[in-house]
Amino acid sequence: MVEELAQADDAVAACVGGSAWALTEHELIAALDAAHRVEQRLAAVKLALVRELDGRGTALTQGASSTAVWLRERLRLTVPAARRLVDLAARVDAAPAAVREALATGAVSVEHARVIVDTVTAVQTAAGPEVADKAVGVLTDWAGQFDPILMRKLGTRILDHVAPDIADAAAHAALDAEAARATRDRTLTLSEQTDGRLRLTGTLDAEAAALLRAAIAPLSAPTGPDDTRCAGQRRHDALADVCRLALRTGELPDSGGDHAQIVVTTGYDSLARELGVGALDTGPRLTPDTVRRLACDAAILPAVLGGTGQVLDVGRQRRLVTGSLRRALVLRDGGCAFPGCDRPPRWCDAHHIHHWADGGTTTLANAVLLCGHHHRHLHHNDWTVRLAGDGHPEFIPPAWLDPQQVPRRNHYHRRP
Structure with missing residues (x-):
């Protein structure tokens, strides 16, 4: 197969x-x-290869937390695109x-195939495999006439064509399948910009859509005739207000041993002189005005920094990495330090590089952030971790x- 693909x-x-x-x-049209037919046939080969790799557990063997994460690294895909590929x-x-x-054979596109699989799965649940096989034939014919969006709409009444005697009863099952599909496809992606x-x-x-609308609707209305914000800006500010209200309740789950919070680092003298810029723990820098505003309702947490801003010491030795040390x-x-992992700090544990039970200390020089999967992977596989000369972990x-x-x-993750 490798030679044929070459x-x-x-x-x-x-x-x-x-x-x-x-x-x-x-000739151009031909x-x-x-080209389109070859593209679809190659997609079929790609799906078969992805399925085999997933079935063998290749991604886990090579240290990734899932096949989707491994595909992101291997093929430079986004994680949502990789997940859709594995799922399909x-x-x-x-x-x-x-x-x-x-x-x-190139008779249908990948998107057509996705619609056909969704529809056939619903038909098979409602009417059995024989009717599902008939539906495949009808849907394949439709793929030559209609785009995937229209095909999905037509597919909601596929039983009218292949099994009219049970079409009404199956309509309810189709609605259930649509609800399950909506649950499966729900997603929210936060893409960090350079600024x-x-x-x-x-x-x-x-x-979730109803909850979001209900939460931001009363907060996104114009505040008066002098409110010059556009509708999108008002919705943005309303979402920020909802997040502030949630943080103030004190009822959010802990994040790695700390209460949910915003962490800003700045120099104390600069803050006192109202001149200092600040930096969020996620990386972005803040203006002096923003730092002063946040400091009005904040706890001051001291940390000893070197000349380049590197953290040197934040507390006494203890087994658990919590509080200022965390x-x-x-x-x-910035998050899980294992190569290729993008999981954020709140999903991570602190791993002792030299184990506590073997005499290791609980210090910054002996700790590294790892998500649950890579924490287990490091303990049970042959990977090792150390701090490089610049004080950052390498594996x-x-x-x-x-x-x-x-x-x-x-x-x-961000690096200084």
């Missing part, structure tokens, strides 16, 4: 270098159809053979994974 790669490379301008209009690979594998055949801002993207299920660890690592892979054992670092 030949296909060479063929595609030759087409890339071709002169599309020299083709007639008829070439476009052929599993569901196509479990679908009737006709679905895989249609995708493999400390976040871009929020996602899909809320019906209940905050220093968060400032240094040595086992020889079977990298014979050279070149140290690796996490590049998903």
